[in-house]
Amino acid sequence: MSPLRQRQRDVCLLDGTPDAALRPPTLDACVALVNLHLLARGAARARSAEWIHARWKPGVSVTAAFQVEFEDASSHWVCWKRYADDKALHLIQRGLAAENARPSGFFLARWAAITEQSTVLWTPPFDRELPGLECVLDLSRTRRFFAERDVFPGRGLRTQSSIAHWVRYKPERRAVVALELRLRPVGGGEKTQENVFARIHPPEVASSIAAVRASLSSVAPAGLMPRWLAFEERRGISYEESLPVRACEPDQFDHAREAGHMLGVLHGLTAPAAPLVAPFSLASLKPMFAHDARLLAALGELPAVEPDAAHCLVHGDFHPDQVARNEAQGTWHLLDWDSSGVGDPLRDCATWIADHLAEVEHARFGMATEPLLEGYREAGGGALDLARLRTMVAQQLAHLAGATLRRLEQGAHDRALLLLERGRALCEKMVPRA
Secondary structure (H helix, E strand, C coil): CCCCCCCCECCCCCCCCCCHHHCCCCHHHHHHHHHHHHECCCCCCEEEEEEEEEEEECCCEEEEEEEEEECCCCEEEEEEEEECCCHHHHHHHCCHHHHCCCCCCCCECCEEEEHHHCEEEECCCCCCCCHHHHHHHCHHHHHHHHHHHCCCCCEEEEEEEEEEEEEEEECCCEEEEEEEEEEEECCCCCCEEEEEEEEECCHHHHHHHHHHHHHHHCCCCCCCCCCEEEEECCCCEEEEECCCCEECCCCCCCCHHHHHHHHHHHHCCCCCCCCECCCCCCHHHHHHHCCCHHHHHHHHCCCCCCCCCCCEEECCCCCHHHEEEECCCCEEEECCCCCCEEECCHHHHHHHHHHHHHHCCCCCHHHHHHHHHHHHHHCCCCCCCHHHHHHHHHHHHHHHHHHHHHCCECCHHHHHHHHHHHHHHHHCCCCCCC
């Protein structure tokens, strides 16, 4: 499990677009907003901020997350969101303002609205879409839940010696919390430790993920994925074991053969009842590119992918950093199954190959494809239509182009155009089935 990648952001990226009014605050402006709207009277003031996360939804909103440092040397996350309409006012009317009491001993308000700017601020772990985040950090509550579900039979959680810390947080979308749990036999004895990941999503999304994970657990070979432990439906919290592994970096591809082997195993499993993973869609990118004629024209040059009747279990988010190695045992494992389901077997391959082409400047399709498919075939993976795979890789490159804009990255327009051009070049060379 890797934290969010650090990226350079461009606060002016939306200038000249219909969403220019959604421009996020500068770092200095963020500090001023925290001091004015969130800080308790007499508390140490905010003095600096670092931009951690950004997400632009064209015509809807921009969300940004900052790591804010205070004069007493403490630091805390603060999230900012501006809507294209008056949704912030509606949130107040729905009663969220009543949830704004500060936790005991904490000097930041959980939530504030600047209605004249249609802007909302909040301080995690409060998150109106992720009610489980605050819950899972309360280890006394987590102890009661584990006891009720008998997650660790015969052992009880010791809250004072257990630790919870964030691993990843995407505002209003998902969070991952690492739990280092100290357990003691109910009848007394030596303490033991269990490492667990709590994965938090909006409750509706979490229910769908939990259903897929339960189905996968019945067919997946031991070790392919972390063991599923428990699910708290009302709060959207899933618990799984934390494997003793080292996740690969998102720009490393020298484990492609091992990754392909696991993919071949996964695609060969009998598919249980699971939701259909949506295919790549170029149409969904048009609002992101609509303000730049170059990007829109380049997107229009990419061909559509014909639907394929072949479906199997897919990972759905198959990137290099979702593959991890247990150094002590020499085994490989797949992480982060939140997007898994039933879908086109080429989807996972296309995601990996597009990452390789996007991250490694001199990479070519064959270089990115051959080791992955070699491992795939060794595990019994079937023949793949390489012409269709090229087209799917091109579509995934287009989605990576959209992502660089969505994240408000510096140089996003040029980067997006480069990725689209790489996709177009791929589609100019079609090869027969291998």
